[in-house]
Amino acid sequence: MSLTLHDTLRREKRVFTPRDPARVTLYVCGPTVYDYAHIGNARPPVVFDVLVRLLRRQYGADAVLYARNVTDVDDKINAKATKEGTPIGDVTARYEAAYLEDMSRLNVTPPDLAPHVTDHMDAIVRQIGAIMEQGCAYAAEGHVLFDVSSYDSYGRLSGRNLDDMIAGARVEVAPYKKNPHDFVLWKPSKEGEPSWPSPWGEGRPGWHIECSAMIEETLGLPIDIHGGGIDLVFPHHENEIAQGVCAHGHAHDPHAHAEYSRYWMHNGFLTVDAEKMSKSTGNVLLLHDLVQNMPGEVVRWALLSAHYRQPLDWNQALLDQSRASLDRLYGALQRAKAKGGAIPADAPEDVVHSLEQDLNTPAAIAGLFSVASAIERAFNDGDNVTGRRGAGRLKAAGDLMGALQSDPDAWFSDGADDALKAEVEALLAERVKARSAKDWPEADRIRDRLSALDVVVMDGPTGATWRINR
Numbered sequence: 325m326s327l328t329l330h331d332t333l334r335r336e337k338r339v340f341t342p343r344d345p346a347r348v349t350l351y352v353c354g355p356t357v358y359d360y361a362h363i364g365n366a367r368p369p370v371v372f373d374v375l376v377r378l379l380r381r382q383y384g385a386d387a388v389l390y391a392r393n394v395t396d397v398d399d400k401i402n403a404k405a406t407k408e409g410t411p412i413g414d415v416t417a418r419y420e421a422a423y424l425e426d427m428s429r430l431n432v433t434p435p436d437l438a439p440h441v442t443d444h445m446d447a448i449v450r451q452i453g454a455i456m457e458q459g460c461a462y463a464a465e466g467h468v469l470f471d472v473s474s475y476d477s478y479g480r481l482s483g484r485n486l487d488d489m490i491a492g493a494r495v496e497v498a499p500y501k502k503n504p505h506d507f508v509l510w511k512p513s514k515e516g517e518p519s520w521p522s523p524w525g526e527g528r529p530g531w532h533i534e535c536s537a538m539i540e541e542t543l544g545l546p547i548d549i550h551g552g553g554i555d556l557v558f559p560h561h562e563n564e565i566a567q568g569v570c571a572h573g574h575a576h577d578p579h580a581h582a583e584y585s586r587y588w589m590h591n592g593f594l595t596v597d598a599e600k601m602s603k604s605t606g607n608v609l610l611l612h613d614l615v616q617n618m619p620g621e622v623v624r625w626a627l628l629s630a631h632y633r634q635p636l637d638w639n640q641a642l643l644d645q646s647r648a649s650l651d652r653l654y655g656a657l658q659r660a661k662a663k664g665g666a667i668p669a670d671a672p673e674d675v676v677h678s679l680e681q682d683l684n685t686p687a688a689i690a691g692l693f694s695v696a697s698a699i700e701r702a703f704n705d706g707d708n709v710t711g712r713r714g715a716g717r718l719k720a721a722g723d724l725m726g727a728l729q730s731d732p733d734a735w736f737s738d739g740a741d742d743a744l745k746a747e748v749e750a751l752l753a754e755r756v757k758a759r760s761a762k763d764w765p766e767a768d769r770i771r772d773r774l775s776a777l778d779v780v781v782m783d784g785p786t787g788a789t790w791r792i793n794r
C-alpha cells in the first residue's frame with residue numbers, strides 16, 4: 325500500500341515518495357499568538373496531526389520531522405500589547421501557552437520543532453540579503469520589497485497570472501513599490517515597537533519571509549510536505565516559494581519550485597452555521613471556549629468528519645453526531661473491557677488504506693464503525709476472544725485518528741464525581757428492577773430523576789450505559 329496525497333501545486337493526487345525515507349520533513353504554518361485560536365484555526369493542526377501519525381506508522385516514529393512555527397512578531401501582537409500596556413513577550417507567552425493547552429485537549433501531538441520568529445532573526449536577515457543579491461528584491465524608504473516581476477513562476481501555486489493580477493490590482497499601493505504586488509520582506513518599526521538591527525535599518529520582518537527562512541534553517545531544503553489552510557495559498561505560500569527559490573538564484577528556472585517543497589497540502593474552509601466566521605457578525609467560536617464545554621475528542625472528531633479538502637460547516641448537529649459516533653465506538657470498547665479488556669492488535673487494513681488515500685477520514689470513520697459492529701457481533705455470539713481482539717484493532721485504528729485512547733468508563737462518566745456516579749448506578753439498578761416488574765410509573769420516575777441529573781442513558785443489548793450530557 326502506498327500513500328497518495330493531493331498536491332495543490334500540481335493540482336492532482338500523487339503517490340508520496342519522501343526525498344529520504346529516514347528523514348521525512350513536514351512544515352505547517354502555525355499560530356500568530358495574539359489571541360485565542362478560533363475553531364477554523366484548529367482544523368490544520370488536527371488534519372496534519374493525522375498525517376504525521378500515518379507517516380510515523382509508515383516510516384518509523386523517529387524518521388518524521390515535523391515543524392510548526394510560532395509567529396511572535398506581528399502588528400496584531402504589537403496592537404494588543406499597546407492596548408493592554410503590557411510587554412509584547414507577555415502577550416505572546418500567554419497566548420502560546422493557551423494554544424498549546426488547547427492543542428493537547430484536541431490530542432494533537434506537539435511538533436518536533438516549534439521555531440519562533442524572534443529566535444531566527446539572523447536567518448531571516450540573511451535570507452533577505454541573499455534575495456537582494458540575486459536581484460529579486462530592492463530597498464526603498466527603509467523597506468525591503470520582493471520584486472514579483474523578477475520571478476518567472478510567480479503565481480504558479482495559486483494559479484494566478486501576474487499580468488491579470490496587475491490589471492485587477494486592489495492591493496494597497498505604497499508609493500515606494502515598483503509593482504503593486506511587491507511584498508514586504510523588511511520594514512521599519514515605529515516608535516515603541518520591537519525592532520531588530522539589519523543592513524537596511526532597525527526594523528522587523530514581513531510575515532512571509534519568516535516561514536521560508538525558518539524552513540531552510542530548521543528542516544533544510546527541499547522539504548517533503550508543506551501544509552496549511554487554503555487561505556494561505558495566496559499570498560503567503562506563493563510568496564514563500566518565490567523567496568525560497570530566488571534566494572538561491574533560481575528565479576528563471578521553471579523547475580526550481582520543487583527545490584522548496586515537494587508536496588503542498590491545504591485544508592478547506594470552515595464555516596459556522598453556514599456562514600463565514602467574522603468578528604463583525606459575532607459568530608467567532610474560540611477553541612478555548614469549546615474545549616471547556618465538551619471533551620476535546622468530540623471537537624477533534626467533528627473536525628475530521630469531513631474530508632480535509634472539503635469545506636466543513638460547524639454546527640450543533642455536527643457536534644451531536646460526533647458525540648454519538650464516539651459514544652458508539654467507546655461503547656464497543658466498554659463492552660470489551662467488561663469481558664477482560666482489548667487484546668492488542670494492528671489497525672484494520674481498510675482503515676489504514678482509507679487514510680492513505682489522501683487522508684480520507686470519512687471512509688476511515690466508516691471503517692471504525694464496521695469494526696465496532698464486528699465486536700458487538702462477536703460478543704453476542706459469545707466469542708469473547710474475537711470481540712476483545714476487535715477492540716484492540718479499534719483502539720489501534722482510533723490512535724491513527726488521535727482518538728479512542730481514553731478509558732471507556734471514564735469517557736462515559738466524564739464530568740461526574742464519585743458521589744454522582746454512585747447515585748446514577750443506584751438509580752440504574754432500581755430502573756432495571758422497575759422494568760422487570762413492569763412498574764412503568766416507577767421506571768418513568770427514575771428516568772425523570774436521571775434527566776434532572778443531566779444524565780443520558782443509552783440502552784444497549786447488554787444493558788444500559790450512561791454519560792453526563794455535556
Ligand SMILES: [Zn+2]
Nearest residue numbers: 353354535560
Ligand atoms: Zn507560514
